[in-house]
Amino acid sequence: MVVDAKDSLLGALTSHYGELLRHLTRKLGNAASAKDAVQDTYLRLQHVPSDTQVHSARAYVFRVANNVAIDHLRSETSRARYFSSAEPADQVLDAPLPDKIIDYRQRLTILEQTIAELPEKCREVFLMHKFDGRGHADIARELNISRSMVEKHVMKALAHCRDRMSDLLD
Numbered sequence: 001m002v003v004d005a006k007d008s009l010l011g012a013l014t015s016h017y018g019e020l021l022r023h024l025t026r027k028l029g030n031a032a033s034a035k036d037a038v039q040d041t042y043l044r045l046q047h048v049p050s051d052t053q054v055h056s057a058r059a060y061v062f063r064v065a066n067n068v069a070i071d072h073l074r075s076e077t078s079r080a081r082y083f084s085s086a087e088p089a090d091q092v093l094d095a096p097l098p099d100k101i102i103d104y105r106q107r108l109t110i111l112e113q114t115i116a117e118l119p120e121k122c123r124e125v126f127l128m129h130k131f132d133g134r135g136h137a138d139i140a141r142e143l144n145i146s147r148s149m150v151e152k153h154v155m156k157a158l159a160h161c162r163d164r165m166s167d168l169l170d
Contacts, residue, residue: 009045012057013038020065027069037072041065107168114164118157125150126157 013020017038024034041064054060096104115123125143128134129150136154140147 008057009048009054009061010042012061013042013045016058016061020062023062024065024069027066028072033072037065037068040068040072044068107165110165110168111161114161115157117164118160121145122153122157125153129154130157 020041021031021034021038024037025031028034028037041061044064045061115126118126121143125139128139128142129136136147136150140150143150
């Protein structure tokens with residue numbers, strides 16, 4: 001039976017998607033590459049002229065997918081020639097992007113201003129607790145205030161920071 005190409009080929013791709021994906025995963029060695037190859041197969045099938053006559057849509061789709069897989073493997077081989085394992089082709093940078101650095105610095109400046117707005121004793125308690133990592137009882141002993149007062153200062157400082165910086169939180 002002879003079938004009209006474009007619609008039947010895309011239909012065959014859809015109906016045999018799972019089978020095609022498994023086939024390409026075996027051929028390419030990983031699922032991510034196989035999914036890319038299926039996508040490339042779809043794109044190639046989009047360019048098949050409507051008047052193309054095929055006898056088996058499934059066989060045609062698998063042939064196109066195999067050709068895509070071969071192209072992918074050739075590309076990987078070529079890439080391996082130019083990039084040694086000591087120098088990866090796409091190296092991830094550990095440093096944040098410049099716009100992120102600027103954003104973090106601006107947030108830090110606002111946090112410093114927000115903390116500076118706190119009353120002196122409240123600011124001191126807050127910094128000792130949050131930045132020095134000291135416990136409430138330790139702070140209370142050192143500053144000669146009650147533990148309850150330490151908790152109130154910390155809560156007041158946190159509420160102030162939250163209110164002033166709420167629009168900056170992601």
